[in-house]
Amino acid sequence: AASVRVCIDVDSSFRPAESWLGDRVHIGARRSPIRDGRAAVALARQVAARPGFDLVGMMFYEGQIAGTADAGRTARQAIVRLMQRASIAELAERRAAVIAAVREVADLEFVNGGGTGSFESSSGEGTLTELAAGSGLFSPGLFDGYTHFRHRPAAYFVAPVVRRPGPGWVTVFKGGFIASGVPGPDRLPTIAWPPGLEYSGLEGPGEMQTPLTGPGTDSLRIGDLVWFRHAKAGELAEHFNDVQIVSQGRIRDAWTTYRGEGLVL
Structure with missing residues (x-):
């Protein structure tokens, strides 16, 4: 019988001063309880030990970067840009560590990440095997508010x-x-x-x-x-x-x- 192919979804949100504040300041999507290498490896070992299941991939979605408009001169938009720069740096380091740890347990076929608004920053990490463009394939209205995304609208x-x-x-x-x-x-x-x-x-x-x-x-x-x-x-x-x-x-x-x-x- 064919095995069930499993992909681990890793929380990619930004938590400033996490060691002090925990998840009390959480910026981004709430998609998974798996956040660091230790939790990811523990889940990976459970999958590997269960007959009929194969761990084949991991995915990360940095919604606070990919799905948050940053264009404009307001104080809010300036704060968004600062948050995104900090989140990009934090996630690049954490994501690389999580992926390296899980690869010690499983031979991953793919590691998915990114999003329309983070396509450039995510691709520069060198840790992902595939990038998700999402809504940006059509360049819809939401992305008019991005400083680093300018493409021709393609759907009406x-x-x-x-x-x-x-x-x-x-x-x-x-x-x-x-x-x-x-x-x-x-x-x-x-x-x-x-x-x-x-x-x-x-x-x-x-x-x-x-x-x-x-x-x-x-x-x-x-x-x-x-x-x-x-x-x-x-x-x-x-x-x-x-x-x-x-x-x-x-x-x-x-x-x-x-x-x-x-x-x-």
Whole structure:
């Protein structure tokens, strides 16, 4: 019988002054209780000792670097940049130690890490065999707020104008494809075209309708399309069965999303 292939997920969050404060200051995703070499080796030995199980990989996700926007001149963004520099240095040392320790127990096939916002820093460590690009493959709206990430947007969704409720306003159908994470403006779809449109401050993008205002509404009529960029990759794959592939102004193909493949729970 085939063995169960196991991958250990190692906590890659940043904990300043951890030796004093423990996990009371925890910046990043809470994904795993495994954090250091000793804990990782203990789990690796349990896997190795259990018949029918093979430890083949490890993964690290540094969400506080990969998924946190740092562009801007506010005090908050300056603190984010300082935190990220400190986290990059801490994680590089800890990750190398954890990987080396586990490799003494198991012959790992892969070590996965990174993320869109940490692609450059993670690749420079020399410890990973594969990097995860994630949402950045489409360059969605969230990554407009990154200083070290500039790529051409490659995915959009459109919503038709269904009403003109008053001067300076249009309402489009649906549009409320909100990204996961801490709620905030950066999790909303970005209005891509036409220019001169903005959300209603009292309603925002909605599940069934999205009112828009601004000078861009003057040229819009019932049935016209407004183009949006999703904030992260998941929203489109969660809501649509396929995406239309456009090249040189023509639809060339349709690619099935994981929803279209029946993989949405």
